[in-house]
Amino acid sequence: MxxxxxxxxxxxxxxxxxxxxxxxxxxxxxxxxxxxxxxxxxxxxxxxxxxxxxxxxxxxxxxxxxxxxxxxxxxxxxxxxxxxxxxxxxxxxxxxxxxxxxxxxxxxxxxxxxxxxxxxxxxxxxxxxxxxxxxxxxxxxxxxxxxxxxxxxxxxxxxxxxxxxxxxxxxxxxxxxxxxxxxxxxxxxxxxxxxxxxxxxxxxxxxxxxxxxxxxxxxxxxxxxxxxxxxxxxxxxxxxxxxxxxxxxxxxxxxxxxxxxxxxxxxxxDVGSWDALHEIAPRDEAGNAEHGEIVSIDTSNCLLRTDGPLVAAIGVKDLIVIATGDAVLIMPRGSSQDVKRAIEKLKASGHVTLDRSSL
Missing domain, CATH: 3.90.550.10 (Spore Coat Polysaccharide Biosynthesis Protein SpsA; Chain A)
Structure with a gap:
């Protein structure tokens, strides 16, 4: 059996x-x-x-x-x-x-x-x-x-x-x-x-x-x-x-x-970073992976994702832009392991953004 x-x-x-x-x-x-x-x-x-x-x-x-x-x-x-x-x-x-x-x-x-x-x-x-x-x-x-x-x-x-x-x-x-x-x-x-x-x-x-x-x-x-x-x-x-x-x-x-x-x-x-998500996400002919309400012009090789406000990206490349209802993250591609530095600073200040749902 x-x-x-x-x-x-x-x-x-x-x-x-x-x-x-x-x-x-x-x-x-x-x-x-x-x-x-x-x-x-x-x-x-x-x-x-x-x-x-x-x-x-x-x-x-x-x-x-x-x-x-x-x-x-x-x-x-x-x-x-x-x-x-x-x-x-x-x-x-x-x-x-x-x-x-x-x-x-x-x-x-x-x-x-x-x-x-x-x-x-x-x-x-x-x-x-x-x-x-x-x-x-x-x-x-x-x-x-x-x-x-x-x-x-x-x-x-x-x-x-x-x-x-x-x-x-x-x-x-x-x-x-x-x-x-x-x-x-x-x-x-x-x-x-x-x-x-x-x-x-x-x-x-x-x-x-x-x-x-x-x-x-x-x-x-x-x-x-x-x-x-x-x-x-x-x-x-x-x-x-x-x-x-x-x-x-x-x-x-x-x-x-x-x-x-x-x-x-x-x-x-393991989708362990925003760079990892960009790597596995569907991308357009300019290399952009977009999710949510996005406008991109002359923009390439970016991860652009929003569950909150419209994001407009113009003339930029190799960026990660993540927007929610109460926070925005912007950093160069290849640096997403450095998110922990923002987390550490937010923790040190006792910021509530770390703990509540963003959706």
Missing amino acids: TSHITPVILSGGSGTRLWPMSRAAKPKQLLALTSTDSMLQLTARRSSDDTRFDRPLVVGNARHAEMIEEQLEAISLPAASLVLEPAGRNTAPAIALAALLTRPDAILLVMPSDHVINDVSAFRAAIETAVPLVEDGWLVTFGIAPTAPDTGYGYIRRGETLAPGIERVEKFVEKPDRATAEAYLAEGCYSWNGGIFLFRADAYLVELGRHAPEMLAAVRESLDKGVRQGQRVYPEEAAFKAAPSDSIDYAVMEKADRVAVVPVDMGWS
Whole structure:
């Protein structure tokens, strides 16, 4: 019998790199940035085949509960459980919540809620490649085919072939400098670390208990003391906050022995910046990606986006212009990682623009 897979969608991020549209009140994953669907809805649709996938389990921020439920119900894919974190503790505790709420032998497909995958068939084929090893207790990650020597991603060095299309992870590598990234691409045995995983719930919990026992104990206690209201699960706050904040990569994947990677070219992007959105967005003959009420004259290679006032761009090039009802961001293309400098200044001044919805 074919094993069903439980999608685990991680929706706790704040997405501040896409300010001013992404805010604490309505972060990136709840916005429609690349289609008429939100990023969360697109993620849920990737695992919507009920012959292979169960209903998703979503781990999110308690303040977004209603928006998450509304968006999933709008596409007829309501969550089997919506686990509402009382505080952000990074991905390892979030995944532990999901693993403890499912059957021990459940296969979990862990996906961030805010990534783009254009070739869903390639993604699903990669999942099928991984399933036999997962059923045997391996932890599997998906290695993204690198398209450039990008310094913004972690890398995975692939080792011996374990089965057709799947290799042992030799090591995880931190974000490299440019020269190192170029060397990785030239070597040909490195993939980007896209943060998507497939494993049995019990296999993950065994490794978490081995390498981060205090984290597992805190998460377990938070559920034991927590509350369930319909499909919503509320872990107890004090116990959950006692869990160390750590990513699955550091807490488990870099330390476990049986870790494999499926290299896959699936049109992936983490849409981690406005430059990344410009790169994947449809562009006109002048290289402009436009959304909303825009007038552009003698303008080229710009990202122009508004959900508020009309934006007129005349005689400019290589700019990012983002306008909402209460904020405007303007900067050169190639500088979008510097949005964090604006965020830091706004935080220092206690500016409310960071926290409220812009829509």
